[in-house]
Amino acid sequence: MxxxxxxxxxxxxxxxxxxxxxxxxxxxxxxAYRQHVAAGRTAEARASAExxxxxxxxxxxxxxxxxxxxxxxxxxxxxxxxxxKKAARILRNxxxxxxxxxxxxSPELIAVLxxxxxxxxxxxxxxxxxxxxxxxxxxxxxxxxxxxxxxxxYDIATELVRRVGQDRxxxxxxxxxxxxxxxxxxxxxxxxxxx
Numbered sequence: 001m002x003x004x005x006x007x008x009x010x011x012x013x014x015x016x017x018x019x020x021x022x023x024x025x026x027x028x029x030x031x032a033y034r035q036h037v038a039a040g041r042t043a044e045a046r047a048s049a050e051x052x053x054x055x056x057x058x059x060x061x062x063x064x065x066x067x068x069x070x071x072x073x074x075x076x077x078x079x080x081x082x083x084x085k086k087a088a089r090i091l092r093n094x095x096x097x098x099x100x101x102x103x104x105x106s107p108e109l110i111a112v113l114x115x116x117x118x119x120x121x122x123x124x125x126x127x128x129x130x131x132x133x134x135x136x137x138x139x140x141x142x143x144x145x146x147x148x149x150x151x152x153x154y155d156i157a158t159e160l161v162r163r164v165g166q167d168r169x170x171x172x173x174x175x176x177x178x179x180x181x182x183x184x185x186x187x188x189x190x191x192x193x194x195x
Contacts, residue, residue, distance in 0.1 A: 022055065022058065022059055023059060025055055026052060026055040026056050026059050029048050029051040029052040029055055030048075030052040030056070030070075032044075032048040032051075032052075033045055033048035033049045033051075033052050033073065036048055042077060042080065042081075045077060046074070046077040046078070046081070049070070049073045049074040049077055050074055052070055052073070052074075053067070053070040053071055053073070053074045053090070056070040057070070057071075063093060063096075063097045064097060064101075065097055065098055065100075065101035065102065065108075067094075067097070068094040068097040068098050068101075068112060071090050071091055071094050071112075072091070072094070072111045072112050072115050074087075074090055075087040075090045075091050075115045075116075075119060076111075076115050078090065078119075079115060079118040079119055084118070084119045084120070084121070085119075087115065087118070087119035088116070088119040088120050091112065091115060091116045091119055094112050094116070095109065095112050095113065095116060095132075098112050105139065105142075106139075107139050107140075107142070107143060109135075109136070109139060110136045110139050110140060110152065113132045113133070113135050113136040113139070114132070114133070114136050114152075114155075114156060114159075116129075116132050117129040117130070117132035117133045117136070117156075118159060118163075120132070121163050123163065123164065133156050133160070136152075136156065137153055137156060140152050140153060
């Protein structure tokens with residue numbers, strides 16, 4: 001009986017040590033990601049973001065808000081490298097995780113909506129991605145910071161123009177159907193000529 005209790009205590013101690021090591025590994029990977037982003041080293045940032053996402057998903061749970069935020073970081077870098085399928089896979093169920101944690105109308109959803117739209121944008125069938133962009137723009141409309149709102153909407157419109165320009169099969173009607181420039185960016189957003 002004493003051996004059994006000693007064995008359980010030893011196992012519990014090992015589990016705690018493993019958990020502490022896992023948390024330290026996560027913190028190291030996340031800090032490396034932040035440093036690489038700040039230094040403009042995207043290849044290194046991407047590798048560190050992938051590692052932080054993998055470790056964070058294990059640590060916090062795959063469908064937690066923390067894992068969703070880590071997925072957004074990683075997916076943004078994947079989208080920037082035009083690895084849309086991989087980004088879409090990473091972002092699967094992350095909108096729902098963020099909605100559960102923050103609510104359906106929270107500004108915390110903006111980043112996951114934009115990155116999901118970027119990852120899933122199909123010029124032949126743009127409606128699903130456009131719905132995510134529209135929703136992000138609607139959430140931005142409630143933001144009191146006019147400059148931030150204008151710049152984020154400008155980023156969305158720029159992404160659409162860039163993606164439409166890459167695919168000759170897609171007409172500019174995609175941009176007209178989105179109507180972000182008309183609905184999301186108004187005269188008040190034209191601060192200092194930045195928008």
